[in-house]
Amino acid sequence: MPRVKREKSATGIYHVMLRGNNKNRIFEQEQDKGKLYNIIKEVKDEYPFKIYAYCIMNNHCHLLVKEETVPINEFMKMINQKYAVYYNRNRNKVGHVFQDRFRSETVEDDRYFLGLIRYIHLNPLEAKMVEDPYQYKWCSYKEYFYETPLMVDSEFVKTNICPERENFRRNFINLHRGDDENLYLDTDEAREARRKKIAERVFLNDGGVNEKSIKKLRDNTGMTFREIARAANISINMVNKYLNQ
Known part of the structure; x- marks a missing residue:
């Protein structure tokens, strides 16, 4: 290839x-x-x-x-x-x-x-x-x-x-005391851990799983619909619904 x-x-x-x-x-x-x-x-x-x-x-x-x-x-x-x-x-x-x-x-x-x-x-x-x-x-x-x-x-x-x-x-x-919501190039394991950490912080800061938090994850992290659904513990259809509102 x-x-x-x-x-x-x-x-x-x-x-x-x-x-x-x-x-x-x-x-x-x-x-x-x-x-x-x-x-x-x-x-x-x-x-x-x-x-x-x-x-x-x-x-x-x-x-x-x-x-x-x-x-x-x-x-x-x-x-x-x-x-x-x-x-x-x-x-x-x-x-x-x-x-x-x-x-x-x-x-x-x-x-x-x-x-x-x-x-x-x-x-x-x-x-x-x-x-x-x-x-x-x-x-x-x-x-x-x-x-x-x-x-x-x-x-x-x-x-x-x-x-x-x-x-x-x-x-x-x-x-070095700050943080952001970028998903940087890294090993698969480190990226997965960072996805989880970012999702938890976004849900905490934006009042839980809602249109704002789901769109922020999509726009800032490059997470797939499946990854967002897993992080939010909701279905892919629900992710679609939030993103299309």
Whole structure:
């Protein structure tokens, strides 16, 4: 089956996810996470692209990147290949390491961009691995407090959040205390958990299951009629009725 052509971002910014083949925990060990981090940094030094956020979990990795003169396919291919060689050699294995090449979504506006920064940095909290993103070694949150970040290109984010640099630290922390109703690219399990969390919050804020809450789920999350029906504990016909009112 031919590959689906990757959607092109007008801004050049993409949210990228790498995932282990068959949901394997390919970054489970600390040395695995460190190796992927070093590979990304090495490829970034070789190819001109920007990184705004990253988070390396046990079985997947999130990157928020901007392509410049080199297309995203090229530098992501190098990252995948280098890590696959390391992983197979280290585990004495052969075959595919990653599920697909990589998955991506385009990022076309500042609000979605900042929501992704937050979402990527809070992945370890959602997985109950830490209580504060600053505690997680393998995400870029803490780099935004460094005088000279190690890998992230922080200037664009700092300008978007707070042009007055003396207030940046407070505003950046506050950004990570918020939430939104976007359904970001993630593993199937994480997306399902987020759907449920968003639905519960929408029903709570909008007075339960009604026309307003059902339409908000449809418009903001991309949930299917079946998913909305399951979250609201109503029939698909009832979902249709609310949406057609």
